[in-house]
Amino acid sequence: MPDTTNNAPIQTQGDETTEPEATTPEAEPIAAETPSESNTAESQDDTAFSREYVEKLRKESAGYRDRAKSAETRVDELSRQLFTAKVAATGKLADATDLEYxxxxxxxxxxxxxxxxxxxxxxxxxxxRKVTGDVGQGDRGKPEEAFSLLKALKGL
Incomplete structure (x- = not known):
């Protein structure tokens, strides 16, 4: 057992610090595993999409983005109209657009x-405001007949 009571460093056995002689698959050189430049270009061509296909996807995506933007614009427009209609339905404001959306x-x-x-x-x-009172216009029903002395004498 090593002596740990004094402050001297602990002595290690010689075989702990030496490198192992056996090689592992991880220790093999990495350069042997990497493909050459021409081999890399071929592997990229196998996984890459054709230019026409990518352009088609981009056009399709652009169309979907445009449709989404127009749909968002339409939703905003309709929600503003709904808001104005709901404010007008309360009947509390003279102009429903006075209340900010x-x-x-x-x-x-x-x-x-x-x-x-x-x-x-x-x-x-x-x-x-509610209109009240009589302004003297419009249909008032059947008018009263004016007094006629002749009709009054006939009725006697």
Whole structure:
């Protein structure tokens, strides 16, 4: 047993630091495993796609990207129209476009109503007005007959 009480380094046996004489497959030179330049070009041609095929895929992908962009644009346009229709359906605003578009309010009717109420409190002139009173126009039903003295005397 080695002496570990003093601070002297522990002596190792000679065979622990020497390299083994047997060679392993991992220790073989790597250069022998790598193919030559011409062999590499041939292997790339086997795994690469043809130019026509790649161009076809790129055109197809570009078409899908364009369709996705137009679909996103259409969804945004329709969601804005839905928002305006929902605001108009409440009848609280004179002009439904006065409330700024907020996609989060589309799903929550209570939040939409609260947003409209907050807008009308801060800007009361945007509130919808109801017409009341008689302005003297339009169909009023059957008019009353004017007083006729002749009809009154005949009725006696």
């Amino acid at each position: 907020n996609p989060e309010l589309l799903d929550d009717d209570d939040a939409l109503s609260a947003a409209i109420d907050a807008l009308t409190e801060s800007k009361p002139h945007l509130k919808a």
